[in-house]
Amino acid sequence: MYIKDLLAVSPQPTYDQSFFENKTINHSGNQFKSIEPDYKSLIPAGLLRRMGKATRMGVGAGLPLLQRYSGVDGIIVGTANGGLDNCMRFLNQIEQYEEGSLTPTDFVQSTPNSVAGLLSVMTGNTGYNNTHVHKGLAFENALLDAKLLFERNEAASLLVGNVEEISEWNYNIEYLEGQFKEESVDSNSLLNSTSKGTVCGEGSAMFILEPAPVNAHSVIKDVDQLCFPAENDVIEKIKQLLDRNNLIPTDIRALVLGMNGDIRTDFWYQHICSKLFPQQGIFTFKNLTGEYPTASAFATWLSSYILQGAHIPSAAIYKATSSHIENILIYNQYKGAQHGFILMSNVKQANC
Numbered sequence: 001m002y003i004k005d006l007l008a009v010s011p012q013p014t015y016d017q018s019f020f021e022n023k024t025i026n027h028s029g030n031q032f033k034s035i036e037p038d039y040k041s042l043i044p045a046g047l048l049r050r051m052g053k054a055t056r057m058g059v060g061a062g063l064p065l066l067q068r069y070s071g072v073d074g075i076i077v078g079t080a081n082g083g084l085d086n087c088m089r090f091l092n093q094i095e096q097y098e099e100g101s102l103t104p105t106d107f108v109q110s111t112p113n114s115v116a117g118l119l120s121v122m123t124g125n126t127g128y129n130n131t132h133v134h135k136g137l138a139f140e141n142a143l144l145d146a147k148l149l150f151e152r153n154e155a156a157s158l159l160v161g162n163v164e165e166i167s168e169w170n171y172n173i174e175y176l177e178g179q180f181k182e183e184s185v186d187s188n189s190l191l192n193s194t195s196k197g198t199v200c201g202e203g204s205a206m207f208i209l210e211p212a213p214v215n216a217h218s219v220i221k222d223v224d225q226l227c228f229p230a231e232n233d234v235i236e237k238i239k240q241l242l243d244r245n246n247l248i249p250t251d252i253r254a255l256v257l258g259m260n261g262d263i264r265t266d267f268w269y270q271h272i273c274s275k276l277f278p279q280q281g282i283f284t285f286k287n288l289t290g291e292y293p294t295a296s297a298f299a300t301w302l303s304s305y306i307l308q309g310a311h312i313p314s315a316a317i318y319k320a321t322s323s324h325i326e327n328i329l330i331y332n333q334y335k336g337a338q339h340g341f342i343l344m345s346n347v348k349q350a351n352c
Contacts, residue, residue, distance in 0.1 A: 001147060001209045002216035002347070004157075005065050008301045009034050009057045010203035012288050020305065024288060024313045028186035030175075031166050032201045032290035036060065054079075057204040058115030058163035059122070065159055066123045069208050073155040074128030076145050077116040078138035078162045080293035081170050115163050115204075128155060136334025138162065139294040140342065143223045150211040161206030162297035171200050179291075179335070185261065187315065190287045193261035201290020205297040213347055218304040221245055221327075222343040231271050234339060238276060238329070241341055253325045254281040254306065256299045257318070258332035260291045265336045272331060281321025288315060296332040296340050303328045307346040 008014040011032040013023050025035070039048055039060055051059070058077065066072060113131035120129050128149065132141040139162045149155040174180060181197035190199060213219070222245055226237050242248060255277055257269045273282070283306060285299050306312055306325060330342040 001143070001150060001211065001220045002213050003207050003218050003220065003304050004210050004216055005068060005208040006206065006217060006301055006304055007061045007065055008203065008205040008298060009036060009061045010205070010289050010298055011035060011201060014301070015060075019313065020311050022311070022313050024187075024315045026187045027199075027290070029184050030180050030199050031171065032187070032199055032288075033166060034202050034204075052165070053202075054081075054163050054165035054204075055114055055118060057165065057202070058161070058206075059118055061163075061204040061206040062115070062119045062159055062161060063122060065206055065208050066119060066125065069157060069159075070123075072125060072127065072157045072159050072208065074130070074149065074158045075116045075119050075125060076128070076130050076132070076142045076158060076160045077113070078132045078134070078140070078142035078294050078297065079115070079164060080133065080135045080138055081164060081167070119159070128158075134338075136293045136332075136338035137225050137227075137340055139297045139300075140223050140225050140340040143220060143342070146209050147223065150209075156212075157208065157210045159206060160209050161204060162294035163204040164202050164292040164294050166200050166202045166292075174200070181261075187287050190261040191259055191284060191318070194263055196262060196264055198260035198262045198286070198291040201286065201292045201295065203289055203292070203295075203298055205301040207300070216347045218307040219345050219347055220300070220342060221345050222341075224341045226339040226341075228337055229339060231268070234268065234272060235275050237339075238272060238331070238341060241329075241343060245343060247327065247343075249276045250279075252277060252280055252327050252329045253323045254283060254321055254328050256283045256285065256303050256306070256328055256330045258286055258291075258295060258299065259284050259318070260286040262291075265333060268333050268336065268339070269331065277329075280319075281317075281323070281325070282319040283312065283316050284318045285316060293334055296330060296342060299330045299332060300342060300344070303330055303342075303344050307344060
């Protein structure tokens with residue numbers, strides 16, 4: 001699957017591309033919130049006023065791409081929580097108004113498929129429309145959905161992406177279960193942390209995917225996933241992924257890893273590096289965006305620019321490499337239970 005165009009709303013200045021001018025934001029605390037663009041020229045004011053944050057970010061990242069590629073055959077979004085803030089407001093209204101006249105907007109935007117649906121309505125796109133809600137593997141499943149559509153010749157162009165917001169509700173619940181750090185940390189020190197928990201992030205990354213390489217940005221060669229594995233299971237899964245793409249570990253010049261500063265789970269990344277990739281360069285992203293279930297979408301956005309040879313800010317470089325990067329393996333795990341793998345290459349290498 002070839003990435004033709006891409007856009008991201010994140011806790012970094014990615015929307016206007018100044019991220020690649022070393023203008024990274026050093027966040028502090030337990031929540032890394034997105035830098036939202038000015039939506040006024042993109043979304044009608046009456047509609048914008050009624051949008052929750054997840055909907056704004058998803059539409060803000062997806063709508064410009066759909067306007068550039070009007071012939072897209074479908075829209076696929078991966079999300080764990082959707083617009084959870086709107087969902088809780090709607091549930092509270094049921095009690096507050098004693099199941100009487102409720103605000104329809106909160107209900108409409110509370111469902112995980114609201115972003116894909118709204119993008120369809122706003123652009124008049126009547127093609128395939130699907131939302132995957134698989135927690136830490138939602139984005140990987142969205143990519144697999146697209147891959148199957150291309151293989152069956154049921155689509156020639158697709159918008160695929162993710163959306164996740166920090167809501168008061170999901171943050172508090174996950175904080176109580178120990179997902180986030182009790183102490184305040186910042187972007188620069190997060191990956192050196194030796195305590196439990198991480199920081200909460202959010203964002204939306206959208207991609208135009210096509211099966212043909214013309215004018216492509218980069219290529220997603222393969223996607224795989226694993227749940228509740230042992231350490232050796234992860235090693236075997238990566239070997240299988242590389243083998244079916246006629247690659248060996250030394251063909252992977254760089255890794256993009258989802259390390260998040262949680263001492264309980266970062267060992268997964270250390271394990272694969274020591275066993276399979278001891279010499280490869282390493283890029284990180286959760287010190288820039290925080291942790292959220294579909295953060296691998298941001299990793300895909302970042303990897304595409306790495307493969308293009310863009311200037312990558314030093315904050316994203318964990319271990320530098322002097323090698324020309326032709327293949328990248330993205331490895332991300334969520335809470336130690338769900339493990340996703342995305343293999344990417346530059347267009348020249350993919351066509352060899």
